[in-house]
Amino acid sequence: MLGDLKDPGAYQAPLEISGRDPGLLVDLLRTMMLSRMVEEHLADQRREGTIGGPVHLGIGQEAIAAGVSQFLRSSDRVFGAHRSHYHALALGTDFKALFAEILGKETGLSKGMGGSMHLWDEPRGFYGSVPIVGGTVPLAVGAALAAKLQASDAISVSYLGDGACEEGVVHESLNLARVLDAPTVFVVENNLFSSHMHISLRQPSDSTARFAVAHEIPFEVVDGNDVLAVADAAGRLIEQARSGGGPGFLEAVTYRWLGHVDWRADIDVGVARSESDLKQWRLRDPIARLRAALEAVGQWSPEEDKELERELSESIEEAWSQAMDDPWPSDEALLKYVYSSEGGA
Numbered sequence: 001m002l003g004d005l006k007d008p009g010a011y012q013a014p015l016e017i018s019g020r021d022p023g024l025l026v027d028l029l030r031t032m033m034l035s036r037m038v039e040e041h042l043a044d045q046r047r048e049g050t051i052g053g054p055v056h057l058g059i060g061q062e063a064i065a066a067g068v069s070q071f072l073r074s075s076d077r078v079f080g081a082h083r084s085h086y087h088a089l090a091l092g093t094d095f096k097a098l099f100a101e102i103l104g105k106e107t108g109l110s111k112g113m114g115g116s117m118h119l120w121d122e123p124r125g126f127y128g129s130v131p132i133v134g135g136t137v138p139l140a141v142g143a144a145l146a147a148k149l150q151a152s153d154a155i156s157v158s159y160l161g162d163g164a165c166e167e168g169v170v171h172e173s174l175n176l177a178r179v180l181d182a183p184t185v186f187v188v189e190n191n192l193f194s195s196h197m198h199i200s201l202r203q204p205s206d207s208t209a210r211f212a213v214a215h216e217i218p219f220e221v222v223d224g225n226d227v228l229a230v231a232d233a234a235g236r237l238i239e240q241a242r243s244g245g246g247p248g249f250l251e252a253v254t255y256r257w258l259g260h261v262d263w264r265a266d267i268d269v270g271v272a273r274s275e276s277d278l279k280q281w282r283l284r285d286p287i288a289r290l291r292a293a294l295e296a297v298g299q300w301s302p303e304e305d306k307e308l309e310r311e312l313s314e315s316i317e318e319a320w321s322q323a324m325d326d327p328w329p330s331d332e333a334l335l336k337y338v339y340s341s342e343g344g345a
Helices: 022-048 062-069 085-089 095-102 137-149 168-180 210-214 227-242 275-282 286-296 302-325 331-338
Strands: 077-079 156-161 184-190 219-223 248-253
Touching (some): 022 085, 022 227, 022 302, 062 085, 062 227, 077 137, 085 095, 137 156, 137 168, 168 210, 184 227, 210 248, 227 248, 227 286
Parallel strands (some): 077 156, 184 248
C-alpha cells in the first residue's frame, strides 16, 4: 500500500538538497519548467482551437521524466505512451519539432503524420509513443533484449501508467524481461487515475509495485513529485540494468493537474478527483518544491526565476510561431509514409 505517498496533503515541504550539485539542481529545475510551460502552451492552444487533435498533458508530473533522464544516454531506447511530451522533452527533444508534429506539419517529429500521441526522436533515444495503452511496453523489452544480444551496455526505459498495469501484455512483458534478464527499467507513473476512474475502483491495492514482486524484479517506490527521490531511485535501477543485473521497476506516485485529455481539470467526473484534492496536490508541485529549496540556501533567486521564465516563454512563442508557418505535408506524403515501395508493394 502507498500509505501517505497518496495523501495529497503530505510531501509539500521544500526538497532536501544538502550536498547536491547546485548546477545539476538548476538543470533539473529548468527541465521541469520547460516541460510545464510547453504543455501549458499546448493547453491554451487546444482550448482556443488552434490544435485540431486531442493532447494528453502531464502537467504536475514533470519530476519523473526529469529525474529518470539524468542517467540516460542517446544510445538507450526510451518508450512512452499517450502522455509523453515531457518524456521526450526531458531527453532534449526540440520543442519546435514537437509543436510542428502536433500541428501536423512536415517538419514535425513524425513528419506531421502522428500528432501528439505518435512522437519519435531516435537521435535522442526516444523510440516512440503510441495511444494504445501498454502498447510500447513489450517493445521496450524487445529493445532491451536486442541491446543485450548486441553486447552493448544500452538499456531501455518503458514509461507507463497505473492503468496500463491492468493490461495483460504488461505482465507478459515483466515476466519475459525477468526470465531473459533484459535490461529494462519499467517506470510506472502512478497518478491514481486511469482516464477518469480512481485506482480504488480498479485494483485491490493502490500500489503497482506488487507486480514487480510477483515477477521477482527489484523495485523502488518514491514520491514522484520529488525529482531528487526519483533521480536517486532511477539511478540505482538504471545502473543495475546497465551492469547486467536485469530489469528494474520504479513506481513514482504523482498526480496530473489536468484531466485525462486537453485543458479541463475533470473535477466533475470520476471518484476522489475533487477540487480539494487537486488544490492539495498543487501544493506538492515538483517545481515549486525544488525552487523553494534552492532559494532557501541562496542558490536561486526570484529574479533568476523570472529571467528563466521569460527566456523560456520567448523561446516557446518563437518556436510556436515558426511551427505555425511551416509547410503542411504534400498530398503524396500520406501514401509515401503509409505504404512501402519495397518488394513491389
